[in-house]
Amino acid sequence: MKRAAIYARYSTDLQNDKSVEDQIRLCESHAARIGATVSKIFHDRAKSGASMFGRPGLSHLMQEADKGGFDILISESPDRVSRDIADLAHIHKTLKFRDIEMNCVNGGVLDTMQIGMYGVVGQMQREEGAKKVKRGMVGVVRSGRSAGGKAYGYEPVPGKPGELCIVEAEAEVIRRIFKQYVSGLSARMMAGALNDDGIAPPRGTKWNASTINGNGARGNGIIRNPIYDGRLVWNRVRMVKDPSTGKRISRVNDASEHETIEVPHLRIVDEQLFQAAQQRKDRKEHHMPLVRNRRILSGLLRCGGCGGGLAIIGADRSGPRVMCSTNRESGTCNNSGRYYIEKIEQKVLSTLRMQFADTEMVKAYVETYEEETRRVKTDIRRNMASMERQLAEAKQAITRIVEKVAKGLIEDEDAAAILPGLRQERDRLAADIAKAEQPSNVIEFYPVAVRRFKDNIEKLTEILATAGEIPDADSMLIFRQMIASVIIEPRKPGEDYVIEIKGFLSGLIEPDLSAVPVVAGEGLEPPTRGL
Numbered sequence: 001m002k003r004a005a006i007y008a009r010y011s012t013d014l015q016n017d018k019s020v021e022d023q024i025r026l027c028e029s030h031a032a033r034i035g036a037t038v039s040k041i042f043h044d045r046a047k048s049g050a051s052m053f054g055r056p057g058l059s060h061l062m063q064e065a066d067k068g069g070f071d072i073l074i075s076e077s078p079d080r081v082s083r084d085i086a087d088l089a090h091i092h093k094t095l096k097f098r099d100i101e102m103n104c105v106n107g108g109v110l111d112t113m114q115i116g117m118y119g120v121v122g123q124m125q126r127e128e129g130a131k132k133v134k135r136g137m138v139g140v141v142r143s144g145r146s147a148g149g150k151a152y153g154y155e156p157v158p159g160k161p162g163e164l165c166i167v168e169a170e171a172e173v174i175r176r177i178f179k180q181y182v183s184g185l186s187a188r189m190m191a192g193a194l195n196d197d198g199i200a201p202p203r204g205t206k207w208n209a210s211t212i213n214g215n216g217a218r219g220n221g222i223i224r225n226p227i228y229d230g231r232l233v234w235n236r237v238r239m240v241k242d243p244s245t246g247k248r249i250s251r252v253n254d255a256s257e258h259e260t261i262e263v264p265h266l267r268i269v270d271e272q273l274f275q276a277a278q279q280r281k282d283r284k285e286h287h288m289p290l291v292r293n294r295r296i297l298s299g300l301l302r303c304g305g306c307g308g309g310l311a312i313i314g315a316d317r318s319g320p321r322v323m324c325s326t327n328r329e330s331g332t333c334n335n336s337g338r339y340y341i342e343k344i345e346q347k348v349l350s351t352l353r354m355q356f357a358d359t360e361m362v363k364a365y366v367e368t369y370e371e372e373t374r375r376v377k378t379d380i381r382r383n384m385a386s387m388e389r390q391l392a393e394a395k396q397a398i399t400r401i402v403e404k405v406a407k408g409l410i411e412d413e414d415a416a417a418i419l420p421g422l423r424q425e426r427d428r429l430a431a432d433i434a435k436a437e438q439p440s441n442v443i444e445f446y447p448v449a450v451r452r453f454k455d456n457i458e459k460l461t462e463i464l465a466t467a468g469e470i471p472d473a474d475s476m477l478i479f480r481q482m483i484a485s486v487i488i489e490p491r492k493p494g495e496d497y498v499i500e501i502k503g504f505l506s507g508l509i510e511p512d513l514s515a516v517p518v519v520a521g522e523g524l525e526p527p528t529r530g531l
Contacts, residue, residue, distance in 0.1 A: 004036035004103075005070035007061055008043040009080045020045055027074045030105045036072050040064055045430070049083035050126060051241055052091075056434055062091070065098050077106040078118035083126040085119035141234040141259050151227050152202035153268055158416075164266060171268045173199055177212060177222050178269050182276045187212040187223075192331040209329035213281075218252055223281055226260075229274040230267030234259040295341055297348065297486055303327075304489035304500070305335035312341065319343075335490040339497065347499055348486055384433065391429040398422050 008023035020043045031038050042064075044057035052058060058081070064070065073095060075081050081102075082088040092102055092115045102110040107118065137147040145162030153170040157163040173194070180190050187209035194207040201207045214221010218237055226233050235258055237250045269277075301310035301322060308326035315321060319342045326333040401418055404410045489498040 002036045002071040003039040003069070004031045004072040004074050005040035005042065005061060005064065006031070006038055007057065007073060007075045007081060008041075009047055009049060009055070009057070010045060011048055012046055023076045023080065026076055026105050030103070031072075031074055034072075034103065036074070038074075040070050049079060049081070049122070051084065052082065052087050053247075062094065065095055065100055068098065070100065072101045072103050074103050074105070077104050078102075078110060078115070079122040079125070082119075083122040085116075085123050088119040088122065089115055137234070138259060141232065141261055144232070144261055144263055146232065147234055151225060152222065153228065154266065166266065166268060174222060174228055174268050178228075178273050178277050181212070181223060182273060182280060188329045188331075191329055195330055195332050206326075206330055206332050208326065218250075223277050227263070227266055228268045229271060230262060230264045232261045232263045232266070234261075295345065297341070297345055300483060300485050301344070302485045302487045303333060303335050304487045304498075306333035308333060310339070310488060313338070337491050337493075339488055343497060344486065344488065344499065347497055348501060351499070351501060387429050387433055391426060391433065394422055394426040394429060398426065
């Protein structure tokens with residue numbers, strides 16, 4: 001009798017969580033009809049079918065297929081496996097290579113032609129659904145309401161979805177920023193003053209210059225946001241998924257695609273003051289030189305004092321220098337040191353060359369990481385029953401609150417105060433359970449990856465010694481796959497640079513098991529327990 005694996009999925013947390021159990025029951029009945037024994041069950045809850053990434057159930061299924069753990073894959077329909085043409089074709093091709101049959105309750109055994117047809121239909125349905133959502137949002141915006149997102153200075157009107165009202169205390173801060181900006185103060189100075197006055201920022205814990213300046217193309221930041229001028233502009237950016245990573249990336253839309261609605265009741269800054277601020281911003285950006293930073297550590301440098309990024313501030317006779325951007329923008333970090341970027345690069349590369357000279361050092365970390373990972377998973381499994389019970393209770397509590405709102409038994413603002421905490425608890429418990437369900441695979445060490453990385457370190461070292469040469473894309477990609485960040489510790493003038501290199505294990509072990517960072521200081525030391 002052939003062994004069958006079942007896969008079930010539903011898309012969002014707005015759908016019924018019992019959908020997975022319903023799909024599994026259908027698939028079990030289908031397996032009985034075709035004379036197969038169910039040996040494995042995989043599922044993904046509240047996961048989109050638009051990408052293979054971020055779906056642990058599907059990932060475990062494909063791992064089990066590689067091991068020959070089943071002969072038939074059963075799902076309710078092909079769109080449960082994937083709603084992307086390329087992904088569905090890839091999964092079918094991989095399973096076919098493993099002599100595994102795809103068999104759906106709605107469709108039966110799937111051949112190549114059926115996979116192509118179902119893939120096209122599934123993707124068209126997904127894209128049409130997105131278009132309908134967008135059309136609905138356009139209608140919301142044209143009615144003068146917000147289609148989503150929260151701008152500093154406003155809050156939603158209870159019981160009126162999409163409607164906003166002004167928060168006067170925050171509006172005063174906005175007017176202060178505009179007046180000071182027009183008078184000539186820099187965004188950095190204003191951010192520091194706001195932090196000194198103890199005024200809470202829109203996000204995070206501290207104001208900084210980028211919060212005020214924003215981005216001109218995206219229309220964000222305090223100075224650039226048109227809502228403060230009484231204009232609601234929507235569709236300035238769109239989100240697309242990177243097919244190589246599954247991550248959502250924002251792209252700026254052309255101005256012709258923007259939806260602009262006059263909302264005079266939301267104006268915080270008078271028109272004359274707003275325009276004066278835009279004129280100063282335009283003059284400043286027009287004269288700002290375009291800097292193209294192609295350093296190998298660009299975006300990877302972090303301040304050891306506050307954790308913020310390090311940015312290039314100019315150059316002297318010894319070369320370009322960097323400093324803590326938090327200190328520079330808001331003055332909330334005490335690290336005012338200047339560091340030569342070329343000196344940091346040479347120190348990083350020489351450290352890595354020394355560490356990767358002996359692969360036994362890396363193996364020691366991998367073994368320690370594996371042991372710690374198993375210990376953590378064992379602790380979680382001990383509490384599995386309790387966590388599942390708590391998760392069920394959290395979901396039931398959310399359902400009860402929603403039902404009470406629908407029946408008018410509690411007010412919207414009361415529900416808004418209760419639901420975020422319950423949802424956060426639900427997501428935390430679901431994540432812990434998913435972590436516990438992951439297989440404790442033995443991490444496989446890849447000496448080839450280490451050799452390739454060592455070769456690239458040598459190549460980058462040679463490139464840095466050649467003035468004006470730029471590293472090729474492949475070398476940069478492999479370097480950034482291994483290195484997560486370089487922490488520069490604060491120092492006094494004349495003291496040597498103290499750096500800490502943090503890297504990913506993605507180049508050394510299975511990608512699905514590489515989320516824990518490696519710490520490399522003077523030597524590659526295995527991490528202590530609990531880190």
